[in-house]
Amino acid sequence: MHIIQSSGYQLELGSIVESSFIEKLKLFSNEKIVLFADEHTSEACVGFLISHYDQLSEAEVIVIPAGELSKTVEIVENIWEVLSDYQIGRHDLLINVGGGMITDMGGFIASCYKRGIQFINIPTSLLGMVDASIGGKTGVNLGHFKNQIGVFSYPIAVYIDPLFLLTLPEAELMSGYAELLKHGLISDVTLYKRVLEQMEDPASISMELLKDGIEIKNNVVTADPLEKGERKKLNFGHTFGHVIEGFYLGKKGVSHGWAVAIGMIFESYLSYKKGLLKFEDFQEIERDLLKWFKIPSFSDDDVQQMVDWLLNDKKNRSGKIQCCLLEGMGKCTFDHEISLNEAMEVFLHFKNQQINLN
Numbered sequence: 001m002h003i004i005q006s007s008g009y010q011l012e013l014g015s016i017v018e019s020s021f022i023e024k025l026k027l028f029s030n031e032k033i034v035l036f037a038d039e040h041t042s043e044a045c046v047g048f049l050i051s052h053y054d055q056l057s058e059a060e061v062i063v064i065p066a067g068e069l070s071k072t073v074e075i076v077e078n079i080w081e082v083l084s085d086y087q088i089g090r091h092d093l094l095i096n097v098g099g100g101m102i103t104d105m106g107g108f109i110a111s112c113y114k115r116g117i118q119f120i121n122i123p124t125s126l127l128g129m130v131d132a133s134i135g136g137k138t139g140v141n142l143g144h145f146k147n148q149i150g151v152f153s154y155p156i157a158v159y160i161d162p163l164f165l166l167t168l169p170e171a172e173l174m175s176g177y178a179e180l181l182k183h184g185l186i187s188d189v190t191l192y193k194r195v196l197e198q199m200e201d202p203a204s205i206s207m208e209l210l211k212d213g214i215e216i217k218n219n220v221v222t223a224d225p226l227e228k229g230e231r232k233k234l235n236f237g238h239t240f241g242h243v244i245e246g247f248y249l250g251k252k253g254v255s256h257g258w259a260v261a262i263g264m265i266f267e268s269y270l271s272y273k274k275g276l277l278k279f280e281d282f283q284e285i286e287r288d289l290l291k292w293f294k295i296p297s298f299s300d301d302d303v304q305q306m307v308d309w310l311l312n313d314k315k316n317r318s319g320k321i322q323c324c325l326l327e328g329m330g331k332c333t334f335d336h337e338i339s340l341n342e343a344m345e346v347f348l349h350f351k352n353q354q355i356n357l358n
């Protein structure tokens, strides 16, 4: 079991049955427990948990449709009503069992319900394990705008068990690798190369790589929990990534990680154009990422729409678009202002490399 030092909550990597999860459940032996999952993770993971822990045999289970389209204020409101119907009180516990969609949303539901109840994250996707379940960002989308409504709020514990990856579809596994590549590109080029190597044999992810990826995320968010400085680097690839993801919201096969991978190609190009990144480094990143993640085709109107949406990015200040850029492979800086023309130019540059997603 790897116990990863984090501020104020338990973060454990390894078999959940050997973790401190059982001890945590005992703290709630006189309270109500609610398991929150989507239709896939309810089938693949919740049953396993209930069968292994007697304490969960009486738990209520709330299941929502899988996919990013469920990450809405409306569904959150429905769930608050269900919690209220179950008479869940302030001392009760919510356990989020799922990928980033479920842990983001479940964290938000728990944090606002009755001014906050305690929650545990059990991430079941690779992306959830190395990124979304750690660091206290919770929230939901607002229309096409990603994660516009939310709060920073921490679980009491996060249990990361790679066993759950066995049922994760390969496309979702690759989505998680995209965020791991990002962890490498912003801070550790050796990790970036190890992730690329591992992607050749994606299903058998090494425990060491998982641990190193988790530690990068955990170290950054522990040092800067409210994203005042260094944590902004984790947004590399997300300025363009979020508008691309928002544009394709709900379309099958279009994952968060894929959109971030395309965003990383675009933002690496921008880094080169702004004189920060060597052309050879940009080319290497472009080649590495295009091997796994294809650029979708956009019409001129689509591009205009996405560029307009950039004006509503959460990182913007005084109406100016702010972007993270690379100054080398493994070195990222933040708060770079970009103009609408520059953003438009990025989309146009990749026009000849686009493929039709249908």
Ligand SMILES: NC(=O)c1ccc[n+]([C@@H]2O[C@H](COP(=O)([O-])OP(=O)(O)OC[C@H]3O[C@@H](n4cnc5c(N)ncnc54)[C@H](O)[C@@H]3O)[C@@H](O)[C@H]2O)c1
Binding pocket: 038, 039, 040, 041, 044, 045, 066, 067, 068, 071, 098, 099, 100, 101, 102, 104, 124, 125, 126, 127, 128, 131, 132, 133, 134, 135, 136, 137, 138, 146, 147, 164, 165, 166, 167, 168, 169, 172, 175, 176, 255, 256, 257
């Ligand atoms: N809070 C953060 O810091 C942060 C960071 C990165 C991403 N995110 C958010 O995370 C979300 C993306 O996370 P995701 O890629 O995990 O998406 P997701 O939660 O939608 O999961 C992807 C798919 O995999 C399925 N799945 C998950 N675990 C499974 C398992 N063990 N077996 C079978 N199927 C399984 C889900 O049902 C879903 O269909 C986005 O909403 C993104 O905004 C948040």
